[in-house]
Amino acid sequence: MSISAEEVKKVAHLARMAVPEEQLEGYVRNLSNILDLVDQLSAVDTTGVEPMAHPLDMTQRLREDVVTETNHREKYQAVAPEVENGLYLVPKVIE
Secondary structure (H helix, E strand, O other): OOOOHHHHHHHHHHOOOOOOHHHHHHHHHHHHHHHHHHHHHHHOOOOOOOOOOOOOOOOOOOOOOOOOOOOOHHHHHOOOOOEEOOEEOOOOOOO
């Protein structure tokens, strides 16, 4: 599948990208190559191929979910302009 220079200009306009005229043919060639690759991938028969989230069949090592830091909330909120019930109070910005 090939893409025309006019289509590249249209897509560039929609994306708000400036494509210089001297580079236009390069964009046309590269985008056409990408679309050809997508066509090749679409033509592959994937019947019976199970989708997977990762190419390796293994589980990830996880660390224990334990608290390692001490709570410094009171110290941090002591310098805040306004605090109530452990929450920072800020001016209302949306009516």
